[in-house]
Amino acid sequence: MYKILVLNLGSTSTKIAYYEDEACIIKTNIEHPAEEIKQFNHFMEQNKYRENYIKKFMSENNVDISELDVIVSRGGHTKPLEGGVYRVCEEMLEQQASGLYGQHPCDLGSKIAYGMCERIKAIPLVVDPPITDEFEPLARLSGHPLIERRSSFHALSHKATAKRYARENGLKYDELNLIVVHLGGGVSVAPHGKGRMIDGDNGLEGDGAYSTNRTGALPVGDLVKLCFSGEYSYEQVKKMINGNGGLMAYLGESDVKTIESNAKHDEKAALYLDGMVYQVCKNIGSCATVLYGKVDAILVTGGIAYSSSIVQKIKDRCEFIAPVVVYPGENEMESLARGAFGGLKGDEPIRNFNESTTVTA
Template identity: 70%
Template structure:
């Protein structure tokens, strides 16, 4: 039996879970009030603050650190890498700390896992980090060489969902063609061809379907006009795209359940909800062409996949492509633990991060 500690650092929370093989024994989600986090000037200044939360979880649940086989964290931002399980090393931490490839609290998570493993037998791991890049060459061209398309989406969720579907059917992920749609605060759709995510949309920067608080793709000309009209700063436009876009911009809320209730009596809310679903379906259809119509299944995951209305509408439009299978919820902790377990069991290679600057 393998003993695994999974940690997932978000902007306002620290999630910790203890697994024995693939069974979650204990888990906790600690919220961090803004009045506490604002005292820190940067992500890495929160090291002791976040470490205290994790150490408290270990102590209160009487977990023996000496018996841990792995500490796995949600991966951070480095140069692009292939998907998989990686052992955290100094080079990885150096690139994450540089901020050159983006920065998020998950970068601190990798450092915490590394430091915790120094004095024990456990190995520090990350799984399918957000910089996972398996794009085929033609997917990288956007229309202008100064703005290449990059692989930036929910890689951990995508890979874990696809592998779960394959595992449940007794087949190999590498033998399937799948379309995975992560439906959460950000919405991303990607085609998985024989074990590789060969395309996908960057919901963070403005691509694909709009979501609860992100714009997705926008009319480029109108976006340029807004940028140069003089009414908005660079940061304000960025916030429009991520944080204050999508449903938030149209309806003033990012709560899908609330929007569903509003839609029963409010025509604007009904149109907005259906438009989001419509755009999701368009992306699924687009990715089906990438796979030349050879799609084994369409997989829906993320918090919005709990909505019977949303799922039902997607099935209406997309079931002709392939069967639609639902794995509702974020499932990040389970995905981390499962990836680490597959690596410890030798079913996946634990890769060495060796991309020098």
């Protein structure tokens, strides 16, 4: 039996779970008070602060650190890599700390995992990090050589959902053509061709459908005019694209449950919510062309997938392409645990970061 500690760090939360093989024994979601968080200038300074909460969880739940086989974290922003299970090393941590490839509290998670494993038998791992890049050459072309399309979306969620579909249907992920749709605070749609995410949208920085608080792709000419109007700073525009875009910009609200309720009597709420779904469906259609129309299934996951009405609207527009299968929720902790377990069992290799396949332009 393998004993696995799972870490998933967010801006103001630390999710922790303890697994034995594939069974979750105990889990928690610690919300960190603003007055505690604000003492730090940057989340990468919260190492000991977060680690103390993790150790407290283990102590309260009789999880013996010396008996762990793995500490796996959602990670991390480094050079682009193929999807898979990676062992955390010092070079990985150095790249994450540099900020050259982006930064998120998940970068701190892999640092904590590495530190906690230094004096015990457990190994530190990350699974399908957000910089996972399996794009085909055509998918990288933007229309101008100074700008390249890059893979940056919900890789962990996408891969885990696709593999779950394959597993539950007695199929092999690397023999399927799938379109995976993640509907959460961010939205991402990607075609998976024979086990690889061969294209996708960077909703974090302005691509694809708009979401609860992100603009997705904007008309380029109008965006350029806005940027050079002199009315907005760089920081303000960035915040418009990610944070104050999408449904938040239109309605001043980003909670989909609230918006769905309001839409029953508010035409604007109904219009803008339908607009998000409409754009998601357009992206699904475009992904189908990437796969030459040969799509085995469309998989919908994320928190918004709990909405039966939104899912039905996607089915109404897209089921002519392929069956729509729904896996609601984030499922990140389970995905990390399952990835680590698969690596320990030898179902897939535990890759060495220094010897991994690096994606180049």
